[in-house]
Amino acid sequence: MQYRKVPKNGDELSVLGFGCMRLPQKNGRINEEEATKQIRYAIDLGINYFDTAVPYHMGASEPFLGRALSDGYREKVKIATKLPHWSVKKREDMDKILSSQLDKLQTDHIDYYLVHSLAGESWESMKKLGVAEFLNSAKKEKRIINAGFSFHGNIEAFKKIIDEYPWDFCQIQYNFLDEKNQAGTEGLLYAAGKDIAVIIMEPLRGGNLAGEIPDEISKVWNEAEVKRTPAEWSLRWILNKPEVTVVLSGMNEISQIDENVKTAKEAYPDSMTENELLLVEKVKERYEKIMKVGCTGCRYCMPCPFGVDIPECFSNYNNYYMFGKKPMEKFHYIIRLGGILGDQGYAGLCRNCGKCKKACPQNLDIPVLLKDVSKTFEGRTFGFKLALFKALASLQGRISARKGKNAPEKENTENFENHG
Numbered sequence: 001m002q003y004r005k006v007p008k009n010g011d012e013l014s015v016l017g018f019g020c021m022r023l024p025q026k027n028g029r030i031n032e033e034e035a036t037k038q039i040r041y042a043i044d045l046g047i048n049y050f051d052t053a054v055p056y057h058m059g060a061s062e063p064f065l066g067r068a069l070s071d072g073y074r075e076k077v078k079i080a081t082k083l084p085h086w087s088v089k090k091r092e093d094m095d096k097i098l099s100s101q102l103d104k105l106q107t108d109h110i111d112y113y114l115v116h117s118l119a120g121e122s123w124e125s126m127k128k129l130g131v132a133e134f135l136n137s138a139k140k141e142k143r144i145i146n147a148g149f150s151f152h153g154n155i156e157a158f159k160k161i162i163d164e165y166p167w168d169f170c171q172i173q174y175n176f177l178d179e180k181n182q183a184g185t186e187g188l189l190y191a192a193g194k195d196i197a198v199i200i201m202e203p204l205r206g207g208n209l210a211g212e213i214p215d216e217i218s219k220v221w222n223e224a225e226v227k228r229t230p231a232e233w234s235l236r237w238i239l240n241k242p243e244v245t246v247v248l249s250g251m252n253e254i255s256q257i258d259e260n261v262k263t264a265k266e267a268y269p270d271s272m273t274e275n276e277l278l279l280v281e282k283v284k285e286r287y288e289k290i291m292k293v294g295c296t297g298c299r300y301c302m303p304c305p306f307g308v309d310i311p312e313c314f315s316n317y318n319n320y321y322m323f324g325k326k327p328m329e330k331f332h333y334i335i336r337l338g339g340i341l342g343d344q345g346y347a348g349l350c351r352n353c354g355k356c357k358k359a360c361p362q363n364l365d366i367p368v369l370l371k372d373v374s375k376t377f378e379g380r381t382f383g384f385k386l387a388l389f390k391a392l393a394s395l396q397g398r399i400s401a402r403k404g405k406n407a408p409e410k411e412n413t414e415n416f417e418n419h420g
């Protein structure tokens, strides 16, 4: 296994981290026996970073991980989990949620604690609720060791969050299609330039860059001199960047663990040849060609005076068509753009003022395209779905906060988010 150093504390983290959001399942629940076997197998192969969160597996991921790490495995790894900001209504909720997580994970400290899924507005509201003071005191009491945040907003919001707290690490969505999306390459370099460790999530865009990929993309990968799977190419491309500390993968088969560990052993920073990098670029261009909207994510059209997150709308729309119209993309759209986790920015907010159109270097007819996005993802039941998801988020928050320290363990069944 290859390990990379966390600049602020010298921890040596395995470059491959285990994301506990897509564990093997049986009858709709975590297959405890198989998942435990896989977790321990991964640890024996040298993986030492395990990432979970309250909503993963409808609340069951954290308590499962606590059990899986018994028998001496806890001491061999670093646990990362997250504060669900949407569940926090007042300062005391933060301590209650953390206490409940420590209980569920059967540990007295969280090694890497993140504020979950921040964007511009959620950061502002968490600041007002006192999150900086909470993180400082939890660190002082050694209930958490390192403070970080996971992120799904735009680059401006990312830099602001980075600058406003002395973070030890952060977690961003990053892969060869997302160089200019969300924090992107600019965010990766910005954080690393401030000695903040960067954990990568969605290296395969939720699995879409691997598995069943379009034939025309396979043809390009097959042009490579050394044959590799699309998953291996994608991971190698990320690990080629020296600024990356850990790449998370939501693994649920022994064969996936073996393949990813093999990649992690070989993929050193700056190890890809010029030809290999050109091949990835060619695959990226081919993906962009089959996208519905030729948006490059440059953000010249932003901000929209009515709050539409134009590039994020197009990114969801493109994913939907590029990866076979999977219902999961509609779910992501509500979660990301409906204001459940990040800031509200869905296409239906457009008032057709035309401001963005003048700024787009790709000459996209943005307001017209947004109407298509709205038609695809919103429809007549959108308002109802938003209200439903918000109610579920609030219910989950109340349950998490009520559990508190030493509360009896009981898995909750609400789930509205499942990302890594």
Ligand code: SF4
Residues within 6 Å of the ligand: 303, 304, 305, 306, 307, 308, 310, 349, 350, 351, 352, 353, 354, 355, 356, 357, 366, 367, 370
């Ligand atoms: S046309 Fe629509 S998306 Fe563009 S700036 Fe105006 S309101 Fe925003």
Ligand code: SF4
Residues within 6 Å of the ligand: 294, 295, 296, 297, 298, 299, 300, 301, 302, 310, 311, 314, 359, 360, 361, 362, 363, 364, 366
């Ligand atoms: S300016 Fe055009 S290409 Fe750039 S992010 Fe906006 S819509 Fe996309």
